[in-house]
Amino acid sequence: MTAGFNLRSLGPMVGAAVLPAGMLILVGLMVIPVSPLILDISFVANIMVSLAILMVALSAAKPLDFSSFPTVLLLATLFRLALNVASTRVVLVHGHEGTASAGHVIEAFGQVLIGGDYVVGLFVFVVLMIINMVVITKGAGRVSEVSARFTLDALPGKQMAIDADLNAGLLSPEEAKARRVEVATEADFYGSMDGASKFVKGDAIAGLLILFVNIVGGLILGIFSHGLSFSEAGATYVTLAIGDALVAQIPALLLSIAAASIVTRVTSPLNLSDQIGSQFASPQVWMAVGAILFILGLVPAMPQMLVLPAAAIALGLGWHLKRAAAEIAAAPEPVAAAPDPHHIDWADVSDASACQLEIGYALVALVDERKGAPLMGRITGIRKQLSKELGFVVPAVKVSDDLSLPGNVYRISVAGVIVGEDEVYPNEMLALDSGDLVTKVAGRACKDPTFGLDALWISKALQNDAIAAGYTVVDPATVVATHLNNSIVGSASDLFGIDDAQALIDNLKIHYPQLAQNLSPQNYALPRIASLCKSLLIERVPLRDFRKIAEAMVSLASQQLGEADLVEAVRQRIGALIVQTIVPSRMPLPVVTFSPEIEMLLNQAVRANPGAEWPFEHGMAMKIIGEVGQAVEPLLLQTRSFALVASPICRSALSRLVRATFPDVAVISYLEIPATKATEIVATIGGEVPRLTRDENAQMEDELHEN
Template identity: 40%
Template sequence: MKIKDYAILISVIMIIVMMVIPLPPLLLDILIMINLSIALTIILVAMNTREALEFSIFPTLLLLTTLFRLGLNVSTTRSILTNQTGGEVIETFGSFVVGGSAIIGILVFLILVIIQFLVITKGSERVAEVAARFTLDSMPGKQMSIDADLGAGMISDMEAKKRREKVSQEADFYGAMDGASKFVKGDAIAGIIITIINIIGGLLIGILVHGMPFGEAAQLFTLLSIGDGLVSQIPALLISTAAGIVVTRAVSEGNLGTDITKQLFAYPKLLYIVAGTLSLIAVFTPINPMLVLPVAGLVAYGGFTMQRNLNKEEKLEKEASAKSPELDSIKSPESVIDLLHVDAIEFEFGYGLIPIADKNQGGDLLDRVIMIRRQCAIELGIVVPVIRIRDNIQLQPNEYVIKIKGNRVASGEIMLNHYLAMSPGIDDDSIEGIPTIEPAFGMPALWVNEDMKEEAEMSGYAIIDPPSVVSTHLTEVIKRHAHELIGRQEVRALIENIRETSPAVVEELIPNQLAIGDVQKVLMKLLKEKVSIRNLLAILETLADFSSQTKDPDLLTEYVRQALSRQITLQYAQPNQALQVITAGASLEKKFAESVHRTEQGTYLSIDPETSQLIFQSISEQASQMQRTGIQPILLASPGTRMYMRQFIERFSPELPVLSYNELEPEIEIQSVGIVNISSGAVNMS
């Protein structure tokens, strides 16, 4: 703990001590002035804060100052009743401030208490209560807004975290202010009771103990009690006002003084109306015009001055806006550099598809994009960059194009007033529509109108509305090209996120064993084969285990895949069902093992074109047979040749998964529906 921490602790302890131990009048004077200084400091700080959270300690400070003030009341009451004096400050307030009159002192004290209790305290308490209630009610909406901005890529993870913390702090602050305002109310009531006790107790002690006449005792103890009440209630009034300022402050760009002068006098012409009204009062009422007309002239002059300054500011703004195009042209190199930026993902559409993106026309494409980014984060473990959506008049009216890093990778055409009907396997000739190809998976389908929709549903067709067709296609394109969307900067962001919870594995791996670029290569290879990298911690731990043995990204990827065996198994195997696969025979495994050539630049596969064609045809036939029966084709190979078979297969059929035995959980049942072998230049299937 630092010295200032000890000082705060000792101060709180001394507040308790002075309630028990009598203090000399000189020390009481010092403490009373400290109390007044603290109150002035608090109200000035409250006036200069831009938002309530800048003074978040205020509820606790309110409690401590109330406790300090009550401790002073106990000490001054003891001194007044025991020594017939409360110190020079109290005597000054009791004689000079109220003119030495007990009646005037009582009236002034009551007015202060009424102002504080019925106006300031009551209003602050009500505002704090309402603010706390509305802040708590608005929390879910604010959280959803933050999640939506984060999903749309408008804010970063760190900014979203800060905004969530601010929402939580606002709820805690206004809840605490709602409770702290009760202390202010109780303090006002306690001030009245303490003053009454001082007066009555002083009269009894003065008459019975000291033998003073009634008039002398009443004059002495009443003035001392009123002085004590005033030096206590004035700081309490300041702090109550500060509480009202804090809870009524909205977020702004300046302090209270700046906001008042900027907003109250934002319309200088209205001051002319105020000056005219004062002049009419001076003319048509008995009030002395010499009292009213100078004020009216001062208000009119103020309006004239502010109007002149406002006109100057508007003129400068217009000149600056007129010069901005010239400045932009002067800064042409910077504007040219901006043109070099390439968006990671672009979605362009013809003018006929504007209704699916325009919210005013009922379009929900932007909301669907947010859900797509959330879905990809859950399924793939990556943060999909912001998807740039724009119309393109060069496209056909119903056409759309998807680009990855400026290159066209997919396109499609939809009909807004129709529905996409996908056949259940047996076509119904009675269903009439426009033949088309479903863009995401390349399956034959029909565009049917509203009248044919119900009949198609009854025939077993899957009916998809146009926005769902677009969002499904966009989702599949992002998944297919996810490995192209994860660069070094994105990998760094993912690693920094892991560092917050598991710093040890990150510090061990990067940069001591692998660079961020090496980790990126492994993650790209995993995503290219549709393996989720959401369990990034397990991936980094595996890389930390094996990176000391090899730096080859292909081999490291194989180790990571084996570490993710449970995830890969659940990705392809159905619960309580055998996993049906195409098995690479021993001769095919041997052919691949013999065809691997290792050089200083790395390893590569060398198989003659004729054999390659035969192997591919054999695997393709087996895969087609499985697809016709509704089973996803999977090629199963040994761990030593899996990555080479994958490199061979992805050139012809990138969608065909290639797994190894070590990537499947031991308890999973494997059923081979076909074996591919090679012998004497011919490929055998069984």
């Protein structure tokens, strides 16, 4: 067991030592004389490595699939230059012994590939150098330079696009992180390729200089050191020099092609061969090519025995591609396998949709795209508008039909809880009683699903008559959309979670990095930030100006407040934001206040039960709700904007009490009203304890003292 463990632990160490060992071998080839056999093995390995690099470059779907290419290109170039140095030493030292003195690979390239004529070999090498340097290397270098410049210029925009998609809910935090890493890697890659292209160009120039050194040095040594004639020295040393240059130049040409193919790639799910094949698979292209070749073949001066068969091949290929495309189009759609009735998937027992709208079969026309889907367009608009108003991305609403519902019934669910259910009639209109009717119209009496107003379902033929009579007439899609809008606003806190809190912080980091750094995780954990945001949303305080909320939290961090106290303290610091959601900035704030006696009683109840969710005794709570109802119901019927103002001590508990009956009534404290904001008292609740008898009042005071 110990031995096995040691062997496995040596694996990473051996892998980490390969690259340094390879660099030492490269240096050794440059300074230590090697035998011709080692040279032959190294030349073959060089060709093999170059071919492998070319194959990987051609099979990559996008440039980043071969992100190590710049480093690999550097190492391959160093390997080839080290072989050039080693082969130059062998050629100059042992070249007088014959063409086999530098190894069989150089001899083969020097005799077989150039046909035994070193002058021809010299021209072949010059042509390869021109192709490599002037065409491939120069073009690849220019593409690398432009790509690096454009990629670096586009980097800030790509980062902002990722952040925008993250804030819009199109990406998860993990996906956004992976996209940021990919964008940064892409910028590094093209920047490295811009420099790596200089390796290829420098390698080509070095090959030309090494050829000149081998020829001139060989002639000098052969004539003056070894007593060879000029022709003998030229035949031997020039052949060896050209063979050595070609052995190095062919792998260099392969690497240049690999570099050019990498930097000219366009991102695609296919590799290069499949991508080219799919784009040349058009039958019209080959039909046109065949027709043009056929016309050229009819020209008397053309070699018709070559041109006409080529035209026939092109026409045949086009006909074959056209027939294959027709067969694919006529093929029947694959029949999906019937689901196993005994198989239960997670989708059958859970639903990831936070908002759901279920409709009966008679309401399917409201979401049918063939009939314009009037409801779907309104739902999309509601989601966008609420996302702006609430300050976080409202999740998509899943609309589905439910055969268990009656035909005209719809049901709204938020976070798995049914928050609204009613019925609409798709072929009728809803006429709302405005309270100032000229006359009555015939219809089916009902209540407005959203606000509970008196209304009638009337036929579409009576729409104009109802409008003339003073009714407000709306279509069924608007009724459902308005109910959905109000349900989402009332349940916004259930839609907000830790991921949404993280999205707010990430967006804060972009524009206010120091504020975000001091907010989380330095002073507040992410769950606590999410909890505070949910508490604000419960009382319909939007998060669209999260910067001010974050500043308030940071300023309160040193006080070590509890959850409830932190919410109240933050509310006092963002009072201007809260007030502007109730009334425009230039208008005075209409307020409903409590008499001093009632407010004192409320404060005493909270002090007697600190931290209690419901500190008010039941009888007292019912009487307070009754008095609040008498004061606010006329204002609600007039659709007036106002706030119920109370002491900071009892505001939170009073808000919970009032919210259960009057969810649209905002309860704020005196400290949340800015000093510069004018107020207007529109009602006062009670001049005494809310209609309590003397005995009931004494009993409550006794209970408070006992507690």
